Amino acid sequence: MTALQQIPGRPLRKEKVVIRLLLLGLAGTTIYALATLDFGGIDMAEAVRDTLANLKIIFLHPGGPRLSFLSALEEVIITLGLAFLTTLFGGIIALFLGLLGAQNLSPKPVTVVVMALVALIRAVPTILWVLIFAVAAGLGSTAAVVGMTFHSISYLTKAYAESFEDLDRSVIEALKASGANWWQIVFQAVIPSSFSYLLSWTFLRFEINFANAVAMGAAAGASGVGFDLFMASGFYFDLREVGLITYIILAFAMALEAAATRAKGRIKHAG
Amino acid sequence: MTQVSQFPGRPLLSGRPLLEVSQLVKRYDAGKPALDGISFSIRKGEFVSVIGPSGAGKSTLLRCINRMIEATSGEVSFEGASVGLLDRKNLKRLRSKIGMIFQHYNLVERLTVIENVLHGRLGAKSTLAGAAGHYSREEKRQATEVIAMLGLSDHLYQRCDRLSGGQKQRVGIARALLQDPRMILCDEPIASLDPNASRNIMEQLKRFSQEMDIALIVNLHQVNVACKYSDRILGVNAGRLVFDGRPEELTPEKISQIYGAESRSLTAELGEQYAS
DSSP states (O other): OHHHHOOOOOOOOHHHHHHHHHHHHHHHHHHHHHHHOOOTTOOHHHHHHHHHHHHHHHHHSOOOSSOOHHHHHHHHHHHHHHHHHHHHHHHHHHHHHHHHHOTTTSOHHHHHHHHHHHHHHHHSOHHHHHHHHHHHHOTTHHHHHHHHHHHHHHHHHHHHHHHHTTSOHHHHHHHHHTTOOHHHHIIIIIHHHHHHHHHHHHHHHHHHHHHHHHHHHHHSOOOSHHHHHHIIIIISOOHHHHHHHHHHHHHHHHHHHHHHHHHHHHHHHHO | OHHHHTSOOOOOOOSSOSEEEEEEEEOSSSSSOSEEEEEEEEOTTOEEEEEOOTTSSHHHHHHHHTTSSOOSEEEEEETTEEGGGOOHHHHHHHHHHEEEEOTTOOOOTTSBHHHHHHGGGGGGSOHHHHHHTOOOHHHHHHHHHHHHHTTOGGGTTSBGGGSOHHHHHHHHHHHHHHTOOSEEEEESTTTTSOHHHHHHHHHHHHHHHHHTTOEEEEEESOHHHHHHHOSEEEEEETTEEEEEEOGGGOOHHHHHHHHGGGHHHHHHHHHHHHHO
């Protein structure tokens, strides 16, 4: 057993040294920033106490004199509609772009161009796209739908293309060798193989779009429950209503999550 | 056998061979060519094995026949038509007449057995009908019949990822048969299978070749298997055809010519085969 007595240490490689130095530097600047931060005249203890009191009102005493339950429901459904529409448009367009972006389905130059384009779109946040489109469409639901669709396309194109690439090239070769053409291979082999992935990604994007739709209601005036939240907090300063709306959004988000999980489970078992 | 009559008869090409390959060359890059002037011809219903060491060009040879790989020079003609000159549409038609079977089966694993087998019809269908997966009653009947012939009736609606290797390969054969092919190209069909499954697959191939008059070109690693089932054997080494003859003519000297240095153990294997 002499061979085991002395295990040579793993050699210290260059990347490792760089990462360690970087972490050390970041830790140093963080400590320095906290130590020298100017708090203004704020009494920290009082600030924390007030924040907690506000949070208590929001979460423990929700309710709203202005907002009836039915009208709140209506507003949530508008927000859901915004999320649904943008996911649907995004999904359909991304399906075709994803086919063009998948390396096992399209020639290399096409995939490079498509993937670079969607990466560029994805790098800009959704809210900025909405504001950019608001220049042409004006603030409101149109700009929100176009802007959110734009970002959904780029997100789903990448996700779909990677799902399509999961199918082995050799399967595509086999079908090609039997005389099948590109469209037949796509619809008979590629999409059936990646269907559960496509579904997962689409549901995930739907959840993201729901959250975005709430934010767009406030930021871009796209109506829906986000706009009510904005009015309750910024205009009426009614913390109890903020709490009520937060709970409604939370309930819907959880219902969506549960529905998505069930749908995915059913698809997996059916396959 | 009654099954044979259910497939439409095909015209007899008297005299002319089904497939003619002449002076086929494939060069991937500046280096040594993968195929270096290969010529042979195949008759209707003939069972031909291609043997040779790994990297000798066996797979490239198969794929140059249906132009999955474009040859650098030389000619392939199938049923009298020059394969190299076909346009897209006619190339698709040609490929639909040539089945192909692979070492790793290459099935769509998430689909059922019958869905995979029906893929064999795609080449004969319009783009729209094929993409929509719309198969006629007759096509479905043929598919179930072929599946029954291969003994997979119990697994008709089972997903392919639940099957064993041998069963998957039988699905692969069924898919190729549903093309109603004149010829099937088999790329190492038994290289991933255990001995029992291998024997089963080879026997099925032999049977279909005889009963349905389908020509087979089979890339093989095992010399004894090639000798047992083939009408003819082609030996390939470094992209050149070094043997073309009946299994009886494959002497140990010929084998060492095909396999070069690694031949000794193979010759021993062959000796055992004949001894038993």
